[in-house]
Amino acid sequence: MSTDDRDTPPPAGRVREHGWSVRAGKVVPAALLLAAVLVVAGFASGWKEYTWGARIGTFGSGLVVLGLGVAWGRRHHRATPPSSVEEGSTFSHRGVAIWVAALVVAAAWDVCGLLTPPNRNHLTLSALELAYRPLHSLMFVSWLFAGWVLASTPLRRRRS
Amino acid sequence: MTVTTSMAVLIGSDKVVGLAFWSSVILVFTVLEVLGHVPSTRLPSLEGLVRRYFSHPAWRAFTIAVWLYVGYHLFSH
Numbered sequence: 001m002s003t004d005d006r007d008t009p010p011p012a013g014r015v016r017e018h019g020w021s022v023r024a025g026k027v028v029p030a031a032l033l034l035a036a037v038l039v040v041a042g043f044a045s046g047w048k049e050y051t052w053g054a055r056i057g058t059f060g061s062g063l064v065v066l067g068l069g070v071a072w073g074r075r076h077h078r079a080t081p082p083s084s085v086e087e088g089s090t091f092s093h094r095g096v097a098i099w100v101a102a103l104v105v106a107a108a109w110d111v112c113g114l115l116t117p118p119n120r121n122h123l124t125l126s127a128l129e130l131a132y133r134p135l136h137s138l139m140f141v142s143w144l145f146a147g148w149v150l151a152s153t154p155l156r157r158r159r160s
Numbered sequence: 161m162t163v164t165t166s167m168a169v170l171i172g173s174d175k176v177v178g179l180a181f182w183s184s185v186i187l188v189f190t191v192l193e194v195l196g197h198v199p200s201t202r203l204p205s206l207e208g209l210v211r212r213y214f215s216h217p218a219w220r221a222f223t224i225a226v227w228l229y230v231g232y233h234l235f236s237h
Contacts, residue, residue, distance in 0.1 A: 054236035091204035123178030156215035
């Protein structure tokens with residue numbers, strides 16, 4: 001019998017099983033989180049505007065996402081510090097311009113919607129997402145995702 | 161006919177047009193986000209943009225406040 005089994009590598013099957021269990025350990029919580037977000041977004045689409053339930057639900061969801069994002073960001077970025085490539089950000093100015101252009105087009109459309117005469121439908125985002133619950137849910141999920149990114153992305157580190 | 165009325169006619173006052181537009185906007189941003197995680201495209205993801213342009217604590221706090229207000233305006237107001 002070997003006195004030191006630590007030097008012997010595990011059988012390949014055991015490594016694959018461990019890989020599967022590690023992956024399942026990450027996929028299952030992510031799937032549960034996604035399901036929770038979709039349920040909350042569906043529930044949020046039924047909130048009536050100008051009610052305390054809508055205000056508390058919106059701010060409550062936002063604060064929960066911010067808290068979870070900060071906690072996850074701290075744990076994730078402490079465990080896996082960003083590489084020099086991530087710090088340097090290798091995307092191009094053209095890519096940034098595409099994002100800005102999409103934002104400008106959406107903002108221009110919204111402003112035009114605000115200028116619509118009273119006897120016509122307003123095509124602003126806020127008016128339409130109140131009229132269509134699936135759009136409301138989709139916007140809610142997008143808003144939560146943006147909050148997650150804002151909370152979980154690390155702040156600039158001071159140079160020592 | 162005023163400018164705003166003309167623009168409203170041009171855009172179309174049908175709600176379906178508006179729904180199609182905003183659905184397209186969401187689709188565009190989703191595609192940009194997905195492509196931002198593909199290194200060969202050299203497109204930024206939302207996290208990349210936040211990391212580059214919103215990494216100062218005061219600027220990030222202001223952005224989060226704006227984000228909260230947008231949520232309040234869209235979902236409870």
